[in-house]
Amino acid sequence: MTKYELAVIVNAKIEDDARTAAVDKCKALIERFGGQITNVDEWGKKKLAYEINKMNEGFYYFIQFDAETTAPADIEKRVRIVDGVIRYLLVKQDEA
Numbered sequence: 001m002t003k004y005e006l007a008v009i010v011n012a013k014i015e016d017d018a019r020t021a022a023v024d025k026c027k028a029l030i031e032r033f034g035g036q037i038t039n040v041d042e043w044g045k046k047k048l049a050y051e052i053n054k055m056n057e058g059f060y061y062f063i064q065f066d067a068e069t070t071a072p073a074d075i076e077k078r079v080r081i082v083d084g085v086i087r088y089l090l091v092k093q094d095e096a
Contacts (some may be wrong), residue, residue: 001066003038003093006030006075009058011084012045022084023061029082033074035067052086064093 008026010019023040030037043060052058067075072090079088 001036002069003095004035004065004067004072005091005093006063006065006079007089007091008061008063008079008085009048009087010061011086012055012057012059014084018084019059022082023063025082026061026079026085026088027063029075029078030063030065030067030071033067033071035065035071035075037063037065039064055086058086 006026008023010022014022027037027040039062041062041064043062045057046060048056048058072092076088076090079085079090
């Protein structure tokens, strides 16, 4: 298993329930493709570096997980269309 991190920025203009649902959907996708979530770090509402879809703020979440090397491609395909997610980045973490 390889260690990965999924950084997700969720729309700040949606309700708390919808925001939680978007993050839960991302977690479910990770588990659906054989990943085991090790840590979820919520950074809260932060200012974006640049405007995205006329928004200046978003909620930042960092989900660390272990998965096989084939899982990230499948996860990225589906995170791209999750409602409420305005940006995401999935990276492989260093072993050190």
